[in-house]
Structures are given as structure tokens and as C-alpha cells.
Amino acid sequence: MSGNPGNPGTPGAAAGTAPGPLAAADALNARLSATRTEPATNPQLEALALAVTANQPVLLWGEPGIGKSAGMEQLATGLGIPLETVIASVHEPSDFAGLPIVGDDPATTGVPMAPPDWAVRLARTGQGLLFFDELSSAPPAVQAALLRVVLERRVGSLVLPESVRIVAAANPPSSAADGWHLSPPLANRFVHLDWTHQPRTVARGMAGTWPEVAVPAVDPARASGAVARARGVVSGFLTARPGLVHHLPTDAEGRGRAWPSPRTWEMALRLLATGYAAGTGREALAAALTGAVGEGAGLELLAYLEHLDLPDPDKVLANPGAFALPERGDRQLAFLIAVVAAVQSDLTRARWEAGWTVLAKAVDAGVPDVAARAAADLAAMRDLDWPVPDGIDAFVELLQLAGSLPGGG
Template identity: 35%
Template sequence: MRPSEIASAIETLITVKQPAFIWGAPGVGKSQIVAQLAAKHDLKLVDIRAVLLDPVDLRGIPRIDDEGKTAWCAPSFLPTEGNGILFLDELNTAPPLVQAACYQLILDRKLGEYELPEGWSIIAAGNRESDKAVTHRMPSALANRMVHLDFEADLDDWLLWADNNEVVPSLKAFLRFRPTLLHAFDPKKNAKAFPSPRSWEFVSTILAAKPSNSTIKALITGAVGEGAATEYLAFLTACDQLPSVEEVLTSPDTIELPDDPAVVYALCESVAREASDDVIPQIAVLAARLPIEFSVLLMRDSAATSPSIVETPSFANWAYANSDILV
């Protein structure tokens, strides 16, 4: 399932208080999507890394109550009020005894004398066994207590996220050109760094910090691996040859267009970011000169930047001229 579908499914499960387990390869964004859902619905988020727990950590420690009986002091990280998501991250990485300690909590919403408040839901996540990550096989008794969702990276969903999180434009253009590099994890290889939605976010953060030319290759390679880093740096070099957006919008009918498809992606990305009602006539002229796949890309991204342009005559004329493609 793509991230947006995972989010929709989790929202449904939250309403019925049904525990869920999100399966996915390292770096695809399992933890992040749970955090985003909590923020979206104004829910508290308690993130428990099960791998860091001992079996006794969940139940707490015993004490003698006023009647001389043994009572258990629940750990402070378990919620006692309000509404939220109890997120058991890396659950299948935890030793079997820790997973067993979660049985009652997940099924009955209780753990000894502790009871999960009514407004809280339980979501768990972990890597797949096929990813060769450190995992323990989940006991069937625990697995049967949850709805299982398979998380797959999706470029369109990632680009939508990137638009709202200040990801550097060149990176978005590059991954449009090389979508298979959004997540290229091979469990058969013992690579320390590999392309993933998480590691590309690292790259964007690194570039925003404006590293020196002497370290940029090592930094990007350290985030996404040598192959992906080499391709991206070559893409950046090609993009440096692009005319400025001002030059493009001043002469959209005569400006020389690049031959390299990768650079055309970058051109569309940079021009679309400047879209407005004032410049849509020039953008439409440029779009008419581009191959149809880039023309659609440019106008679609321009509309995402400035939705009001779809009401302009220039956009309407372009849409009419390409109606056979758009239907």
C-alpha cells in the first residue's frame, strides 16, 4: 500500500480501536506516517521502542498496597488519560519475551492492573523478515491480534510530502527523473547507505546547510550510497547550465531548451515554483514548446503552486489544445 492508503487505513482502524501492524523496508517512513497522523488529528503520541525494553519494563515494579497485597506500579511512559496513539515501533525487533509481554496490552488493552485509556489506539511497526534487518519472528498469537498493512514507498506521495516540507527543488526534479531511486534497498547487499525516503530527506537537509564543495560528495554518498550519489551530483552539474527562471519567463518562445530529459525535469520544477496568474501566459507558451509529458508536468506543477491559474484563459487554451491527452 502507498503511504496515503496506509494513512487512510490507519485512520479507519483508530476509530474502531483496532490494533494494526505496519510492515515495511527500512527507511520508507513507517514511523513518520504515524507521527503525521497523530499531529493531523491532534492526538498525543507515545513512541515506545520495544527493542529497548525488558519484559518487566512494561508491567512495572511491584509494591505493597495498604491492604498488604502486591500491586504493580505501571511505567510512567504508559498513558493514563486523554486521546492518542500508543506506537510500538520495531516491535518484531524485540526479543520474544518482550513481544509476549505485549499480548495482553494489544488484545485486551490491559497489562496487569494497568488499563489503556479509552481514547487511545495501538499501532505497531517493524521491518519485514525478507529485509534481512534484525528481527525476531512474530509469534502467531501476537500476529493474530492485529491488522497487518504492507507499506511501499510511492513517488507521488513522497513528492506531495516534499512540497510541504521544504525539500530542495533539485532533489524533487531528480527523483521524478529517476523514480526507482526513491527507495532502492537490496537486502542481499551489505550496503551501509542506500536510497530511501528517509535518506533522501537527509540529503535535502545536508544541501540546505550549504556544505563545502570538498565534502558534498562524501556527505551525499554517506546518505544514499555511491551509485545514487554519483547520479544526483551529475544531475546537479547539468542543472547548473540551466538559464535562470527570469530568462525563461522573459523569452519563453525563443529560449533554447535543453536536450537532456533530466535537465528538462529541473527546468519544469524551477519554472513551476514561480507560477502565478501574472506569469501563466509565459508558462503556457513554454509548455507548448515542450514534449507533451513535460508540458503536462509543467502545467500540473504550476497549478499546484498557484491553483488560481486554472481559471485563466492561458491555462484553458492549453488544456483545450491538449484535451486528447488530458481526458
């Protein structure tokens, strides 16, 4: 029988010329899909946006149906970038490692590994949000193949652009279909965030209004000071708590979540610097930091931050004679490390000499040992044409022993 597939009772009608029986239903569903967003304080969304802005891979943990995929669509829309969703659990290891393609002369050109279409689209666009869903349902072989994608951004023979952000989602193994604990190497490459929804948020969403994803805006004028402060905080903290530099949990569940390692402390450093430069709220910053290094180390870091309150090192270098050295030893160390990092980020003779003025105050305060490491780092930055400033006198013997200055200073 010939006729319109949407209206088989109309013989001879051209396809698409008459509305089908589902047209009204489709229009109704379109009305239900039309929602709006509003600014709202949501530390969970802020922490996700902070990690994505800092370009750190994020893993969202939440029960099925909690809205992780919808959150990714909203985030990509807010960032103005395309979203590529990959269901990790239905792929083979070769889908991430690449499929071999034999060329004309393999002995000369080798055998390239062909990337999948989603990777080619991201590389062609130059930016995007790559979302790996159902990560905890992926078997160990697939998780192993994903290691290189997450860490090196390499898919087969293709390297994804640095501007591509990576987010994954997982259900707890107890509620995941054929769930697995994440392998420690893969888990240690993510910022882990718990993804939940408040009942009031869901109720308001059913009325057509969801919270807006506020993307942090990094202030270029604050970038240098933010990096220096973050370096001072993380380096000072790990100097005081060396046992937290690396600690692999003993249980499988703990190894599959966030735990401290040199890699995750580097992630925490980037999150903290981005948070300082963007003015991120304390709750969101706390969630991101504990999501990077784990709850135990993260809570200790947050307690350390709570009482640190470092001054802006760039402002101090602009007028080094006007500041007072903090009284507490941990604050002194973190501040001096931050000052040296600020000098390194914008190295000039005036800033280098100002750095020695700052370090000299540690000597005047009777704590030259606190400034010893900072002094060695600052001396290593010296241009051979720059004269040795007066403030270095108290450190000359130490620096000569360390080889940072020639004999006779």
C-alpha cells in the first residue's frame, strides 16, 4: 500500500506533508524540555566548574539516575564548547588504544593506530568536553587503555588538544551494572567529586528551573600572585607533613578513590592557584582539594589553609620594607616560598633584590633556618651581571656550602 508513512490512511500523500499521530505528543514533550537556569549557590557545581577550568580530569561519583549526564550537557553549554559522550563500559581496549592500519610500507612508516571518530572530531574542533560515562562498569582491560587517554590525552596515534577537558562519571560498584573498583593508577588521575542533588533542587527543576553552572573567570591580574601563593601553601604544607606526600590506601575501595601522591598534589596545586585567581568559594575549593588528595590529607590541608592567610607576594615585593614577617613558623615558611615563586614568575633585578630584603627579615627575626631553602632558590635565579645585594650577607656562608654562590661572594 502506498501512502504517507505517518498517515497510512491517506493514499498518495507525500511523506512529511501531513502531521503524524505523534506530532502533538512531540510538541508537548518539547514544552517539557524547555527549562531555564538561575544563579544559585551550589558548591558541588562550583567544584566541578573549578576543576574543569583548571583543566584537571574529574570523576563524578553518584547513584544511577542522579543527573550526571544532564549536568555535563549543562556544563558544556555554559562553556560554549561541544560535548562528546563515550560510554566506557561498552567499548573495547582497542577503541582507546587505536586500531592498527597497515600502510604502504610498514617497515618505513610503521603501523599507525587509528583513533575513533569522537577523538577526530575533538581534534578538528580544537576544544571540547570529553565525557566518559559508566567508568566503574568498564572492565580492567578497558580501564588500563584509558590511562593514556586521561594522562597523556593520546587516543591511538592522535593527541587531543590541551584545551579539551576530560570528565568521567561512575556509579559505586555496589550499584553499577557489573561494577568494578577503579584501578589505583586510573583513580589517581582524577579529581573525585560526589554528585548528589538536594530534594529542593530537584523539586524546583521539576517546575522548570535548574541551578546555573557558574564557570570561574580567572583574573589575569591575579594570576601571578595566585600561582605564587599556591606554591607556597602546598610546598610549605608538604614540608611540614612529609608523610602525606604519598599514601596508597590498603583497601580496594580506598585505592579506587582519591589519595595523596605527587601527581595529585600537583593537581591540588593547580586547583588552588585557579581558585585563588578566580575567587572561588571556600566550600567549592574544599570539595575540589579533598577530591584530589583524599579526605584525610585534604582535611589537614584545609585546616592548614584556615589559619595561614598569606599576604599577596607581588604586593610585598613592590614594597618589601613595609611588611612584617608572620610570627608562626609554618606561615613564615609558606610565605617565603611564595615570595621566591613570585620572583621566579616575573624575574627582574628589582624583584630579585626585593626578595632578599624580604628574606633578610627572617634573619632579623632570629629564624634564618626558615629562610635557608628559599635563599638557595633565590640565589640560583641570579643573573651574573647583577651585584650581590646587602641582604644576602647573612646567607653567604650557607649558599657557598650549597654551591649557589662563588667563593668570596
